[in-house]
Amino acid sequence: MLNVSRLSCVWSITLCLLATLAAPTAKAQSPALQKQLDRIDFSVSGIGQFNGSGSGIPKSGPTxxxxxxxxxxxxxxxxxxxxxxxxxxxxxxVGFEGNYTYARYTETFTPFGSPSSGGAASAGVQTNASEYTLGYVAHTPKLFTLKPFLSAGLGTIAFRPTTFGGQSLREQARAAYYYSAGVDDAISPHFGLRAQFRQVFFLAPDFGQNYLTILHRTSTFEPGVGFYLRF
Structure with a gap:
């Protein structure tokens, strides 16, 4: 399930930015500053996260x-x-981008520790996952009214087990890299729609536990749709 309070905060920030971008004071900026502002856009999208699964034998794991x-x-x-x-x-x-994603899902490990030592046959770790990445983005010539783009970059994903569903495990960060492809459809000079597909690659988390260290490289597929704003 999604963390409603966190998403509400995200949308509140978005609405504040909408109000700022819509303010008439932007027209009063100097030409040099306005030229730089014209190069910036801000987008919010809803995404699906389809995560991969895997397996491995930990060096110090269940027997x-x-x-x-x-x-x-x-x-x-x-x-x-x-x-x-x-x-x-x-x-x-020539363009650059910074990304933040948020999602909540459960990582289910089977087994979860050694059964002979009191470990569970299977257990889920409910996790808040946040991506922080920077990348390069390029736009190709228009296709009818659509403006295609490609981007790629790297950064990190922070995995934070939840208070009540995280098996009391500790937070962990993993290096991540991604690519994306999509299209923008301008509704006006300052507002448009965006559809894209992303894939993010990273090492599956083990939350610092040797018995969960399977060293499995995985990825998440992220189709998404949303909107973007320009000054």
């Missing part, structure tokens, strides 16, 4: 009754989330 290491399987839930992006577009082929 069977004979002491043979057991394979730990990871199954990650799918969910909905939010993506916020700020872009600075110098020219069609």
């Amino acid at each position: 069977d009754a004979n002491g043979t290491p057991l394979t730990v399987n990871l199954s990650t839930g799918n969910t909905l989330g939010a993506l916020i992006t700020i872009r600075y577009i110098k020219s069609p082929y």
